[in-house]
Amino acid sequence: MTVRVATQEDSAVIYRLLCDFATSYQPERAIFDHRTFPRVLKAAADGAAELLVAELNGTVVGYVLAARLPTLFAGGTVLDILELTVDAAHRGHGMGSLLVHAVITRAEQADDVEVTVPTRRAAGFYSRLGFTETATYLKYAPGRAAVHR
Numbered sequence: 510m511t512v513r514v515a516t517q518e519d520s521a522v523i524y525r526l527l528c529d530f531a532t533s534y535q536p537e538r539a540i541f542d543h544r545t546f547p548r549v550l551k552a553a554a555d556g557a558a559e560l561l562v563a564e565l566n567g568t569v570v571g572y573v574l575a576a577r578l579p580t581l582f583a584g585g586t587v588l589d590i591l592e593l594t595v596d597a598a599h600r601g602h603g604m605g606s607l608l609v610h611a612v613i614t615r616a617e618q619a620d621d622v623e624v625t626v627p628t629r630r631a632a633g634f635y636s637r638l639g640f641t642e643t644a645t646y647l648k649y650a651p652g653r654a655a656v657h658r
């Protein structure tokens with residue numbers, strides 16, 4: 510098992526993993542290919558994001574995407590894990606933990622103050638890795654959300 514930085518060549522397998530991961534949004538291949546994936550690769554190249562893949566015998570079986578956010582309150586950058594998924598057939602063998610440890614290592618190297626993660630489905634998984642609960646995460650989707658008064 511190894512973790513490495515993702516490249517353009519990983520786009521097809523990352524898209525497949527994303528389709529299994531996404532619950533709130535339905536991924537669209539054209540938007541992924543022409544807008545979101547190139548933008549994420551550029552952010553990663555600029556140090557504004559981390560996009561890492563986990564490989565087993567040369568096959569990519571998971572990925573993690575984290576965004577590096579400048580803050581005032583923390584006195585530095587915060588690395589926020591936005592997407593983490595491991596192929597269902599390969600779960601339970603340490604791949605997810607390996608990806609999170611790789612993110613933590615990248616955070617240490619970049620002098621990030623915190624690694625954070627909003628999650629509904631996997632709080633227990635992150636607790637085991639030393640994460641503690643800190644805030645309620647709310648979201649508003651411009652152009653999509655109905656306004657309730």
Ligand SMILES: CC(C)(COP(=O)(O)OP(=O)(O)OC[C@H]1O[C@@H](n2cnc3c(N)ncnc32)[C@H](O)[C@@H]1OP(=O)(O)O)[C@@H](O)C(=O)NCCC(=O)NCCS
Pocket residue numbers: 530590591592593594595596599600601602603604605606607627628629630631632633634637
């Ligand atoms: C969460 C996920 C990435 C973990 O990947 P994985 O490769 O199975 O992780 P590991 O093998 O390192 O698991 C470590 C431990 O965490 C546990 N665990 C896995 N998912 C968990 C969850 N959702 N809640 C609580 N514990 C969990 C495992 O049972 C395992 O425990 P064990 O060592 O006692 O067997 C994977 O289950 C997944 O892709 N889930 C769907 C997407 C998702 O929920 N992503 C996280 C939201 S950001």
